[in-house]
Amino acid sequence: MADRNTLRTSAGAPWPNNQDSLTAGERGPLLLQDYQLIEKLAHQNRERIPERTVHAKGWGAHGKLVITEDISKYTKAKCLQKGVETPMLARFSTVAGEQGAADHERDVRGFALKFYTEDGNWDMVGNNTPVFFVRDPYKFPDFIHTQKRHPKTNMRSPTAMFDFWSLSPEALHQVTILMSDRGLPQSPMHMNGYGSHTYSLWTDAGERYWVKFHYKTQQGHDFFTNDEAEQIIGKTREGYQERLFNAIEDGQYPRWKFQIQVMAETDAETCDFNPFDLTKVWPHDQFPMIDVGYFELNRNPDNYFAEIENAAFSPSNIVPGISFSPDRMLQARVFSYADAHRYRLGTHYETIPVNRPVMEVHNYHKDGTMNVFGGVRTGNENAYYEPNSYGDQGAALEDRSAQEPPLKISGDAARYDHTRYDDYAQVRALVTKVMNEEQRQRLYKNMGGAMAGIPSEIAERWFGHLKQVDPAYEAGVRAAWNDANASAEYQANSHPVTGNTPQQTEGNAAGDRPQAAE
Structure with missing residues (x-):
């Protein structure tokens, strides 16, 4: 026995x-x-622990980052040197839905990566889109409120969404992508990932470069229409989890090509657009893609809660050779993400195994929730403060070699008006030059359907922004909006709180079957 x-x-x-x-x-x-x-x-x-305020519904797996190209002239980061393999964890997610939400909803997808490097954990916390809805962190909490439930009806409110977006024209770029084919990928394996923010790389010689991180799916871009997604949701709410888990169990390990765009540090001051604006992309003709390597997911977690729900990603986790930029949203996220984990998981959340670095950690943090590390954290039992006299007896000391070079961009401290930027040119290029006619027609239907039932004054304000992008964009969405309202027989006046009828849900417009596109 x-x-x-x-x-x-x-x-x-x-x-x-x-x-x-x-x-x-x-x-x-x-x-x-x-x-x-x-x-x-x-x-x-x-x-149960508190679910994430944002990105509550997620799916993840373990894997490896492999660097195949030499980018040592841009960074001293050991994990980005040619030939290096680094173990990693990935978590994908929707933004708005709660933990029990359906996977196949039209939404931006979170794309978070944790690399367990020899110099500590490096987290890349991004989305499946290269831009975001807002560029100033003052607007972020309010934006998230529009994606959550109305306090009176406890329902999602398209009125709130389009009211906010129509008063924040910088959101046009992201909303256009959200309502396009890319807004409803078939699975986590069929979407790109982006650092979205501008970060920086730096070398031992003190040179700094601004950088954009890109992770391009090698499985192809496959999408569902809203009608197809509704059929899937009627059968399963876990479609993404099923496809990712089963693919890895079957040995079909998904891969993403790792690429970067690079800008010299001083070029940011003469650039014809703000390179730290999260609502903008860097034109590829000015800043071409540079191959770095790839990452592969090849192992499912043994315990979802321990390894995915407890996973804590934060852009504050960087390593020597990688750093931040003046991007307003990034600067705020450096604080807010780590603070969210301290609230949700405990003060010492990084001692949870999935968040723990691969090396032994010495520091002077004390006590508090999740203090589970035991032993002498500082390296010497008498050294529970710093500076101290025990450095030659094992007490942890600072390492000046990890100090990054100073920023060469400076200016006066003030509240600079972010609304003076052009919020239409890049959207115009996306709609009129990148998309073909079939893709534009699906965009019109998706957006018009999502607007169904919202008050006409909000719709007209939004149409005004679309017209500044391109008159055909405004006309196409307006026609789809009229069709959606007529077909659903909306009576917005009977619902003055939200301006939407009870049966209205996000993204319920019909659409033709999309074609895979790069």
Whole structure:
């Protein structure tokens, strides 16, 4: 007979009976001294932690980053040197939905990567789009409110979405992508990933370069129409999880090509657009793509909660050779992401195994929730503060070699008006030059359907922005909006709170089957 494991309490004692509660007689009441029952119920009460405020529904896997090209002239980062392989974790997600939301909803997808490098963890926390809805962090909490539930109706409100977007024309670029074919990929394997923000690379010689990170799917860009997605959601809410998990279990390991765009540090001051504006892309003809390597996902987690739900990604996690930029949104996310993890997982969330670096960590953080590391964290039991006199006795000391060069961009501290930028030119190029006619028609239908039922004054404000992009864009969406309102027989006046009828859901417009496109 094979050896069997013994069921034990959390304190390690053998658990003699997991079938019957301890009672005062066969029919008597339960006894409080049944600590096994109390422990079991107490643990069940605590099985859930706060879900992420944003990106709550996600899917992930382990893999490796492989660097195949030499980019040493741009960075000293050890993990980005030719021939280096680095273990990694990826988590993909929707932005707006709760943990129980359906996978196949029209939404931006989160694209978060954690690389376990020899110099510590490097996190790339981006999306499947190269831009975002806003460029100033003051607007971010309000934007997220529009993606969540109305406080009175407890329903999603397209009125809130388009009201905010129509008053924030910098969102045009992202909304256009969201309502295009790219807004509903078939699975996590069939979408690109982007760092989205501008980051920087730096060398031992003190040279800094601005950089954009790109991860291009090698599985092809396959999409669903809204009608197709609705059919899938009627059968399963876990379509993405199923496809990603099963592909890896079957040995069909998905890959993404890793590329960068690079700009010399001082060129940012003479660039004809703001290279730190998160609502803009860098033109490829000015800043061509540079091959770096690839990453591959090849192992599913053994425990989803421990390895994916507990995973904490933050752009504050950088390593020597990689750093930040003046991007307003990035500067705010450096604080807000790590702070979200401290709230959700505990002060020492990075001691959770999936977040733990590969090397032993020494620092002077003390106490608080999730202090589970034990031992002498600082390297010397008498060194619980710094500076101290115990450096030659093992106490942790700073490493000046990790100090990055100073920024060469400077200016006065002020609240500079971000609305003076051109928010239409890049959207115009996307719609009129990049998309073909079939893609434009699907864009019109998707956007018009998503607007169904919103108040006419908000719709007209939005149409005004579309017209500044291209009159055909405005005309196409307006026609689709009229068709959607007529077919659904919306009566917005009977719902003054949201301006939408109860049956309205995001992205319910019909569309033709899209073709795969690069």
